[in-house]
Amino acid sequence: MKRWSAVLLAAFLAAFPALAWQDAIRLRTVVIDAGHGGHDPGAINKNSKLKEKDINLDLALRLGALIEKGCPDVKVVYTRKTDKFVELAERGNIANRNHADLFISIHVNSAKSTAASGTETFVMGTDKSSSNMEVCKRENSVILLEDDYSTTYEGFDPNNPESYIIFNLMQNAHFEQSIAFAALVQQNFINNGPVKKSRGVRQAPLMVLWRTTMPSALIEVGFLSNANDRSTLNQAAKRQKIAEDIYEAFHAFKQQYDSNSGFEIDASVLATDEPEEEPEPAVAPTVTPAGPHWEIQILASAKKLKNGSPDLKGETDYQCRFINGMYKYSVGNFSSREDAAKQLPAVRKKFSGAFIIKVD
Ligand SMILES: [Zn+2]
Structure with missing residues (x-):
């Protein structure tokens, strides 16, 4: 039996x-x-x-x-x-x-x-x-x-x-x-x-x-x-x-x-900081790749970080966007979520809270 x-x-x-x-x-x-x-x-x-x-x-x-x-x-x-x-x-x-x-x-x-x-x-x-x-x-x-x-x-x-x-x-x-x-x-x-x-x-x-x-x-x-x-x-x-x-x-x-096909995260709803009190500064975000693609967000900051800031842990090739009162820093430019997911473990060795975002 x-x-x-x-x-x-x-x-x-x-x-x-x-x-x-x-x-x-x-x-x-x-x-x-x-x-x-x-x-x-x-x-x-x-x-x-x-x-x-x-x-x-x-x-x-x-x-x-x-x-x-x-x-x-x-x-x-x-x-x-x-x-x-x-x-x-x-x-x-x-x-x-x-x-x-x-x-x-x-x-x-x-x-x-x-x-x-x-x-x-x-x-x-x-x-x-x-x-x-x-x-x-x-x-x-x-x-x-x-x-x-x-x-x-x-x-x-x-x-x-x-x-x-x-x-x-x-x-x-x-x-x-x-x-x-x-x-x-x-x-x-x-x-x-x-x-x-x-x-x-x-x-x-x-x-x-x-x-x-x-x-x-x-x-x-x-x-x-x-x-x-x-x-x-x-x-x-x-x-x-x-x-x-x-x-x-x-x-x-x-x-x-x-x-089990992974998660789509709409980056536009992430972390707004003190929207009433902090006016948007005039500075434009740095140039970002065009078209829908995926990136790995490594950190967010209320203040714009200088190149070489210790928070960036030596990272020099990154995108920075100002969204809802926060500076969002991300790395990579992937045509699919899967490609970004492959790179994520390596990025997390340096930035443990890193996660994948979709950018339109
Ligand atoms: Zn409560």
């Missing part, structure tokens, strides 16, 4: 090799993380009595229901389905224990300035520009509400900039996939979302993402401190629209993931 099973299996695999292969690389499990909860309300608005934790949970449940309906082959796991406190480390542990293929953390932003508005999606990175650090301090400091946080997080202090050095030891194994998902989220927000303004895809040292061992992103769906965003987030129909936008991104990501 046993031998027959093995023979049948071998015959099956020989007849349908593509089927067996596809089965092995499919996106099967997603973890949806509603930020905050219980005695941690997250951002609050006193006048409207709106709490971030409630909006996060509502969006998480709406998103989960859409995935369960639209992608019945995907197992949806929630870090919380009720108003309860979950430690930051445990949120990542839940994803790791379930061998999740994608981790989606949902949050609402808040800022001192009531003018700040719009959506932004973060992936784990070590960029410590000031606007990103504001989000980091707020989202990371929830660990201070935990009983034993200094043991759990090995002395990490979210308010001490020096503490953030631990993140420099990060592995970038899922960086490209994380960026791909985050870019799809922002694209959908820009195209269809009730909160139209996009602050782009950003990198930041976020503990909850750092703890996960799969592609992950943290979505800030709007600002509770901004009257327009707050009014949008307060309407169930608009929250449903936001959940649908994230679902569309998830669905597109899953299709690319399952096809």
